[in-house]
Amino acid sequence: MESHVLHTAALSKRYGATVALSDVSLGLAEGEVHAILGENGAGKSTLVKIMSGVVQPNSGEMTLAADTYRPQSILQARAQGVATAFQELSLIPNLTVGENLLLPRASKTAFWPESRSGILRRAAGLLSQWDISDITADAIVEDLSLAERQRIEIARALSHATRLLILDEPTAALPDPEWLFRQIKRLSSRGIAVMYISHRLGEVREICQRATVLRNGNSIDTVDLSGVDDDGIFSMMVGRSPDSAFVEPAEVPEDAQVILGVRNLNVGKVRSLDLALRAGEIVGVAALEGQGQQDLFQALGGVIKFESGEISVGGKAAELGSPRRAINAGAGIAFVPEERKTEGIFANLTAASNITLPKIDQAGQAGIVYSGLEKNFAADVVAKVALSPRYLDFKVGNLSGGNQQKVLLARALITGAKCLVLFDPARGVDVGTKQSIYAMMRDHVAAGGTVLFYSSELSELVHLSTRCLVIYDGQVVANVPRAQLTEERLLAAAHGHNQEMKIAV
Amino acid sequence: MMQENEIMSDATMDIEDKRSSARISGEFVTVVMIFGLTIAMILASRAISPAFGSWSQAETILYLGSFLVFCAFGQGLVILVRGLDLSIASVITLGGVLTASLMNGSNEGLFYLVPAILGACVLVGTISGIGVAYFRIPPFIMTMAVGLIVYSLCLGFTQGTPRGYPAPFLSGFMQAKFLSIPAPIYLLLVFVIIGTVLQSYSAFGRKLNAVGNNPLAAYIAGLPSGLLIVSAYAVSALCAGFTGMMLAGYANGATLRMGDSYLLPSIAAVVVGGSSILGGQGNFVGTVGGALLLTTLATILTALGFEQGWKTIMEGGVILIALIALRDESFAFLREQFRKRG
Numbered sequence: 001m002e003s004h005v006l007h008t009a010a011l012s013k014r015y016g017a018t019v020a021l022s023d024v025s026l027g028l029a030e031g032e033v034h035a036i037l038g039e040n041g042a043g044k045s046t047l048v049k050i051m052s053g054v055v056q057p058n059s060g061e062m063t064l065a066a067d068t069y070r071p072q073s074i075l076q077a078r079a080q081g082v083a084t085a086f087q088e089l090s091l092i093p094n095l096t097v098g099e100n101l102l103l104p105r106a107s108k109t110a111f112w113p114e115s116r117s118g119i120l121r122r123a124a125g126l127l128s129q130w131d132i133s134d135i136t137a138d139a140i141v142e143d144l145s146l147a148e149r150q151r152i153e154i155a156r157a158l159s160h161a162t163r164l165l166i167l168d169e170p171t172a173a174l175p176d177p178e179w180l181f182r183q184i185k186r187l188s189s190r191g192i193a194v195m196y197i198s199h200r201l202g203e204v205r206e207i208c209q210r211a212t213v214l215r216n217g218n219s220i221d222t223v224d225l226s227g228v229d230d231d232g233i234f235s236m237m238v239g240r241s242p243d244s245a246f247v248e249p250a251e252v253p254e255d256a257q258v259i260l261g262v263r264n265l266n267v268g269k270v271r272s273l274d275l276a277l278r279a280g281e282i283v284g285v286a287a288l289e290g291q292g293q294q295d296l297f298q299a300l301g302g303v304i305k306f307e308s309g310e311i312s313v314g315g316k317a318a319e320l321g322s323p324r325r326a327i328n329a330g331a332g333i334a335f336v337p338e339e340r341k342t343e344g345i346f347a348n349l350t351a352a353s354n355i356t357l358p359k360i361d362q363a364g365q366a367g368i369v370y371s372g373l374e375k376n377f378a379a380d381v382v383a384k385v386a387l388s389p390r391y392l393d394f395k396v397g398n399l400s401g402g403n404q405q406k407v408l409l410a411r412a413l414i415t416g417a418k419c420l421v422l423f424d425p426a427r428g429v430d431v432g433t434k435q436s437i438y439a440m441m442r443d444h445v446a447a448g449g450t451v452l453f454y455s456s457e458l459s460e461l462v463h464l465s466t467r468c469l470v471i472y473d474g475q476v477v478a479n480v481p482r483a484q485l486t487e488e489r490l491l492a493a494a495h496g497h498n499q500e501m502k503i504a505v
Numbered sequence: 506m507m508q509e510n511e512i513m514s515d516a517t518m519d520i521e522d523k524r525s526s527a528r529i530s531g532e533f534v535t536v537v538m539i540f541g542l543t544i545a546m547i548l549a550s551r552a553i554s555p556a557f558g559s560w561s562q563a564e565t566i567l568y569l570g571s572f573l574v575f576c577a578f579g580q581g582l583v584i585l586v587r588g589l590d591l592s593i594a595s596v597i598t599l600g601g602v603l604t605a606s607l608m609n610g611s612n613e614g615l616f617y618l619v620p621a622i623l624g625a626c627v628l629v630g631t632i633s634g635i636g637v638a639y640f641r642i643p644p645f646i647m648t649m650a651v652g653l654i655v656y657s658l659c660l661g662f663t664q665g666t667p668r669g670y671p672a673p674f675l676s677g678f679m680q681a682k683f684l685s686i687p688a689p690i691y692l693l694l695v696f697v698i699i700g701t702v703l704q705s706y707s708a709f710g711r712k713l714n715a716v717g718n719n720p721l722a723a724y725i726a727g728l729p730s731g732l733l734i735v736s737a738y739a740v741s742a743l744c745a746g747f748t749g750m751m752l753a754g755y756a757n758g759a760t761l762r763m764g765d766s767y768l769l770p771s772i773a774a775v776v777v778g779g780s781s782i783l784g785g786q787g788n789f790v791g792t793v794g795g796a797l798l799l800t801t802l803a804t805i806l807t808a809l810g811f812e813q814g815w816k817t818i819m820e821g822g823v824i825l826i827a828l829i830a831l832r833d834e835s836f837a838f839l840r841e842q843f844r845k846r847g
Contacts, residue, residue, distance in 0.1 A: 303725055324727040335725065343725055346718040348786045349711075357715055358727050360708045370706050411726065 005030050005193040006051070006069065006082070006164050011060035012217075013046050020046040021057070022217040028164065028193040033184055035204040035225070036197045038214035039237050039458070039491075044197050045087075047214070048168045051195070052084035053077035065163060075104065081163030085154045085170055091141045098123030098137035101156050130155045130183055146173045151180075158183055166195045171203060172290070181207050199288050201230055201495050213237055231488055238458060238487045256280050258315065259331055259450045260300070260419045265309030268295030269474040273309075277419060277450040282441055284465030285454040286490045292474035293454050294338065297423045300452070301335025302326030313419065327358060332417030336408050338424055340401065344408045347397030351387070352378050354396045355410045381413040384443060386436035402433030409440060420444060422453040426460060438464055458487040472496050532788055535779030539794035539827070543801050550805050562804075564687060570800035571693040572755075573770055574793050575748040578700045579630075579741030580771040581792045585704070586717045586737045587784030588637055588644035592652030593745045593771055595659070596626050597764030600749025602659050602667045605759040610670035618672075623746050629655055630742025634735030648738075659761060667759040675754035689751070700789040713737055718785035770799050777827045798827070 004027040011024040021043045028034050038044050049055045051062070053071030062069040064080055071077035074084070091100045101123045123137035132155060135148055144152070150173040157165055165187055171177045184194050184207055196208055204211060205225055212222040213236045220236050262275035269292030277283055287293045299306045302320040311318050313330035320326045326333040337343035346354050352374040356363040363369055363377040375392050382389060387406040391399055396407055405425065412420055420441070426434045441451050441464065455461050461468050462485045470478040470493040478493040547563055576593050583590040603622045608615070629651060636647040659667075670676070681688040704710040716723040716733050724730050748767065753759045772782075778795030780787025802823055806816045 301725065322727075323725045324729060327727045337725055342719070343721050346715050346722060346785075348718045349714060353711055353714075357711065357723075360711050364708050367707050367709070368702060369708055369711060415727070 003030055004028060004063070005032075005065060007063045008051075009061045011047070011050060011057050011062065013050060013055065013057050020217055021050070024060070024214065024217070024219040026212045026219055026222055028195060030191045030193060031188045032210065033188055033194045033196055033208045035208040035211035036195060036214060037201075037204070037211050037233060037237060039456075042214040042237070043217040044214055045168065046217075048084065048086075048166055048195075048197060051077070051082065051164075052086075052166055053082075078160045081161065082166065083157040083160035083164075084166040085150075085157035085168065087168040087172065089149050089153050091149055091153055091156075093140075093142035095141060096120075096123075096137065097127075097135055097139045097141060097144070097152055100141055100152060101126050101137070101159070126155065126159055130158055131179060147175055150174050154180060154183070158187065161187065161192055164193045164195065166197075168197045169199065170196075171198060171200060177203060199495060201233065230492065234488045234491045238491060259313065260333065260452070261310075261312040261315075262300070263310040263312075265296070265299065265306060265311075267299040267304065267306035267309070268292060270295045270299070270306075271474045273474070273476060275452075275469075275476075277452055279418075279448050279450055280445050281466045282445050282451045282453065282464055284461040284468040285452065285471060286458065286461050286468055286494050287454070287471040288494050291471045291494075293471050294423070295474075296471070297335065297421055297452075297454060298337075300326070300333060300421045301337070302333070303335065303337070327415045327417060331419060332415055333419045333421055334412035334415045334417035335421045336412050336423060336425055338427075340404055340408065345396045345404050348395060350374075350392065351394055351396050351399065351403075351407050352392040354407050355381065355392075355414055358411060358415045378410065378414065381410040384413055385410045385440050400430075402429035405429050405433065406436065409437060413440075413444070418449045420449065420451045420453075422451065424455055425453055427456060434460075458490050461485075461490060462487055470494050532779055532786075532791065536788070536791045536794055538830075539778060539791060539798055542827075543794060543798045546798070546801050546805065550808075553805070553809060564690065566797060566801050566804055567690050567693060568687050569804070570797045571689050571696075572748050572752055573767060573774060573796040573800060574693060575696060575751065576741075576745045576767050577771040577774040577792050577796050578696070578704075578789060579744030581775045581778075581780060581787060581789060582704065582713060582737040583644070583741045584717075584772070584775050584780055584782060585713050585784055585787055586734050587720065588648075588734070588737065589772070590630075590633070590648050590738065590741045590745075591645060591768065592629065592633060592648040592655060593741065594764035594768040595652040595655040596629055596742050596745035597749040597752065597767055598659050598759070598761055599629065599655050600626055600746035601753040601759035601763050602663055602749075602761070604671050604675070604750045604753040605667055605669040606663070608669065608672040608675070610673070612672045612674045615672050615674060619750070622750060623743055626742045626746025626749075627739050628742075630739040630745075631735055633742070634738030637738065638731040638734035656761070663761065665761070667761060670758055671750070671753045675750070676757050679751065679754040689755075697789070697793050700793075704787075704789045709736075714785065770796070773824050774799055777824055795827075799824075 007027040009025050011021055013021040024043065024047060026034075036044050036047065046055070050057050053073045053076050056070070056072065064082065069080065071080065071082070077084070092103070098120045102119060120137045127135065127137060132151060135144065135152065141149060141152065150170065154167065154170055157167070170180055174180060184196075188194055196204065198204055208225055210222055211225050211233070213220040213233065215237060223233075256278040258276045258278055260275070260277040262273060265273040265275070269290070273296065285293055285296075295304065298304045299320065302323040302325055305321055311320055313333060316330045318329035320329065320333075323335060326335060346357070350371065352371055355378040356374045359377070360369060363374055365373065371393060375389070378392065379389070382392065385406040387403060387410060391403055396404055399407070409422075409425065412422075422441075426437045429437070441453070445451055453464075465485065466482055468480045468485055468490060469476050470480065470490060472494060473496070477496070480489060480493070547566065550562070576597060580590050580593060600622060603625060607618050607622065633648050633651045636642045636651070637644045678688055683691060704713070712723075712728055712733050715726070715728060716730050720730060745764070749759070749764060752763055756763070774795035775787065775792050776782050776795070777798060778787070778791030778793070780791065799820070802820060803816070806819055811819070
């Protein structure tokens with residue numbers, strides 16, 4: 001067996017009843033740059049948290065240079081030579097670059113504060129050690145750009161990593177990774193191992209020698225990157241998926257009426273995006289985390305205002321601006337948000353009240369409502385989402401996640417909107433609920449509506465969409481028709497591959 | 506990356522739901538218990554004096570408690586939408602002072618004076634509501650500031666001594682009896698019915714509940730959140746003004762401090778009645794129970810001849826005990842017991 005700097009065996013981590021990591025075994029050799037690959041939610045971040053001491057595993061072993069390694073905190077991990085540059089930056093915004101670099105020991109002595117010039121001198125030494133010449137040690141962190149902050153975050157980790165450096169999506173905010181690659185090479189030439197987490201396969205191939213693929217909390221395999229092509233890696237990430245339960249979506253005629261038209265939309269990360277949703281279409285959206293899909297969906301739902309762009313609903317120009325306007329715009333847009341608990345449900349109200357709320361003025365008689373009236377009013381949409389009517393009197397907070405999601409979808413349907421904008425509608429719900437949700441979406445488009453949905457599960461996109469848009473860096477980089485839909489194809493496009501396929505939609 | 510954790514917390518809830526419907530809700534038990542406690546206190550007070558524990562004492566409590574019930578309804582709506590109305594005392598005073606000075610002891614023009622006085626109060630509440638909903642001023646600060654301003658206006662307007670008398674019709678109503686029961690008790694009954702319907706069985710009430718329960722979700726669901734919040738404050742001021750008017754009729758005049766003893770009890774009544782001080786949960790019947798419980802307690806303590814200090818300490822103690830006893834956990838236990846028998 002080769003000499004490992006860090007070795008993990010059967011690591012597992014549960015949060016409540018659910019398993020984030022079930023069995024992760026991998027070894028990082030001296031001087032090796034080792035990539036961790038996996039879909040969103042495969043367990044990459046949990047693995048980073050365990051290795052850097054943020055959370056403790058429920059079972060499994062880690063050995064660091066032949067000793068048992070069980071860090072209880074970030075500082076303990078660092079004391080043993082394991083340093084992490086986190087994805088969400090951990091710098092303190094109102095301190096200087098120098099102080100941040102030296103924290104938690106900004107002062108050399110315990111009792112007497114070190115002089116400011118002393119701190120700055122030491123920090124300046126660190127900056128030049130890591131080839132950072134354009135940021136001064138006395139700059140305040142909150143004045144820096146995101147990319148500059150990311151470099152400081154990385155430089156701090158570089159200085160503390162004497163055995164292992166962990167980089168969690170380091171290039172997400174770095175426009176030019178060359179600086180980072182130089183530093184990584186310096187470290188690995190000294191025998192320090194580097195664990196590199198990235199969605200960008202191109203980078204991974206450039207800098208890493210081996211990769212471990214995670215799927216559903218398991219380490220699937222560790223491969224030599226020179227011996228496997230991209231497709232091979234993607235299929236390892238995706239795994240085999242059962243195709244049986246899905247029905248083939250119907251073809252949509254080219255001349256079907258456009259229900260939602262979007263022209264040149266700019267909002268948040270989204271840049272000049274065009275979109276046309278026709279009656280009868282279920283349009284899927286695939287994207288890695290944070291590519292602007294939240295901005296797009298929230299803007300269409302009226303939750304956030306957009307900078308520029310034209311929206312037409314049912315052929316008529318529409319101002320969105322608030323969810324109320326989106327619902328009332330022409331044929332109507334009903335939005336189901338990502339966060340069920342914080343943005344969706346009213347935990348203290350009954351399921352029936354939750355569903356009827358947007359149309360409560362029409363649910364009652366002479367402004368008076370009670371549960372019987374509400375249940376009758378909701379009966380129609382409750383049947384459409386296959387929610388058991390016996391739950392209608394329950395407080396929504398007491399229902400399972402799947403039933404809560406059905407309640408939210410029923411609420412979207414009761415608005416009568418033709419266009420449903422659903423952000424990951426089947427996330428974290430059981431298989432039976434997923435099927436009900438899929439059926440509801442198909443029925444909705446069969447009745448002349450249209451659906452735009454984002455999903456973090458590729459298999460869902462492949463089997464449900466009549467076509468699928470891939471968003472990368474705020475732009476639609478691919479419009480994959482039904483006939484060409486495969487998980488590998490979506491995953492490759494979502495990683496920014498085949499940019500030449502860029503198509504106006 | 507919080508992704509994993511979120512998926513997990515969702516997934517943990519996906520355990521097959523096998524409960525029977527939770528028929529006995531915590532709110533219902535609170536209401537029953539609080540009315541039970543009030544009645545028990547009235548009956549127990551017979552031990553103190555034979556004059557107590559009688560129907561006439563219950564009448565007195567309903568009569569005196571009605572003022573607190575009126576203003577606690579508005580307070581309850583504001584608390585429901587995650588607010589707090591500290592201007593209630595001043596608006597009661599405003600209602601009372603305007604009633605005394607504008608009516609000036611005559612029935613003339615009553616049909617427009619009553620709406621005008623209440624309208625002035627609604628205006629005050631609307632201002633508070635706009636500050637809270639649109640300028641994002643914390644409710645505590647906004648209503649306190651508005652309350653101070655209103656109080657100072659009353660002070661200036663009356664030059665320190667409110668003059669005048671309410672319309673004879675009003676003071677007559679407060680003294681009147683139908684079927685040997687004081688007229689204001691009928692008014693209380695009507696008010697409680699209207700209030701309950703408005704808060705729990707109307708479209709308006711549903712929307713307020715939703716906004717208080719989850720403001721962000723209410724916005725995304727397309728509710729006009731700002732308008733709803735403003736209307737809660739407006740109704741609260743309307744109720745406070747109405748309380749002031751009734752108090753002026755009862756006392757046949759107004760004073761500048763007539764509202765002071767209602768502010769904190771109005772909050773206590775709402776909370777003791779089972780509403781969440783954090784908003785989004787509560788019903789008016791519980792608040793009525795809370796108001797009557799507080800009134801009963803105050804009456805008994807006064808009759809026992811406690812000094813003000815001791816009285817206040819005991820009131821505070823009872824509120825604390827009620828709150829601890831009426832928490833959800835206590836009900837979870839009771840429900841468990843019921844199920845075992847059923």
